[in-house]
Amino acid sequence: MAVSINYRLNGFGFMALPDLGTVDPRGVSGNYGFLDQQLGLRWVQDNIAAFGGDASRVTVWGQSSGGTSVLALLASPASNGLFSRALSLSGSPNITADLDFAYRQNAGFVQQAGCAGVANVTACLLQLSAAAVRAHAHVVTRALCCSLLGEEFTVCMVPAVCSFARRRLGRKRRASPGRLAHKPNW
Numbered sequence: 001m002a003v004s005i006n007y008r009l010n011g012f013g014f015m016a017l018p019d020l021g022t023v024d025p026r027g028v029s030g031n032y033g034f035l036d037q038q039l040g041l042r043w044v045q046d047n048i049a050a051f052g053g054d055a056s057r058v059t060v061w062g063q064s065s066g067g068t069s070v071l072a073l074l075a076s077p078a079s080n081g082l083f084s085r086a087l088s089l090s091g092s093p094n095i096t097a098d099l100d101f102a103y104r105q106n107a108g109f110v111q112q113a114g115c116a117g118v119a120n121v122t123a124c125l126l127q128l129s130a131a132a133v134r135a136h137a138h139v140v141t142r143a144l145c146c147s148l149l150g151e152e153f154t155v156c157m158v159p160a161v162c163s164f165a166r167r168r169l170g171r172k173r174r175a176s177p178g179r180l181a182h183k184p185n186w
Contacts, residue, residue, distance in 0.1 A: 001053050005040030007033045008067075011109065012130075016102035016173030019121040021108075030102055034072050041073075041082035059085035067091020112136040 007013060008074045016030025045055050062070045067088035073079045074086055113136045115124035128136075141149045 001048075001051060003040075003044055003048070005037055006039070007036035009033060011133045014102075015106055015109065015133075015137070016099060017106050017110065017121075017125070018103055023122055023126075028099065030099070032070075034069065034076065037069060037073060038076070038078055038082060041079070045082060056084060058083040059087060061087035063089040063091070064091065068093075082146065082162060109136050 008014070013036070014030055016028070016033075018029075020029035021027055034131075035126040041058070041060070044053075044058055048055050048058070060070050062068070069175055070086050070088040070111075071091050071093050075160030110121060110125070113125065113128055113132065115121050135140045
């Protein structure tokens, strides 16, 4: 049996800004895509038996950026008990942005969206339409990826390790098997 989980991407899934952290119960912002994945896995835990599945035998898997998601789920203490096995195909164990980098990167989004310098940046950002978020995120991330990678990519907003797994990984950007928050049963 396979269950597919949808999750937010780009500006919707990985926007990290100090102003958004003031309205986030975690006190930080970003990595909403990973939170969506964890919510989906909680749903699986609560409902899989009704479909003939076994909640103690859930395997997460992903390829490319999905593989990186698997590694991030392994690093997050909030993933404990949500799955027992993991498979990452071509996922990068190197989450390339810390929270400060993500804040600097996404400051360009605030500027592009016309929210820089306003009295309430959070309110300005939250009133943006989905189309505006997509358009402004595309312009900012395209420029960032060109400067970082020397190539033009259409999507490049990246997870920030500090807003998802900071307590476990600290300032390290690479997770080693001995530092995983979730010990899968493989």
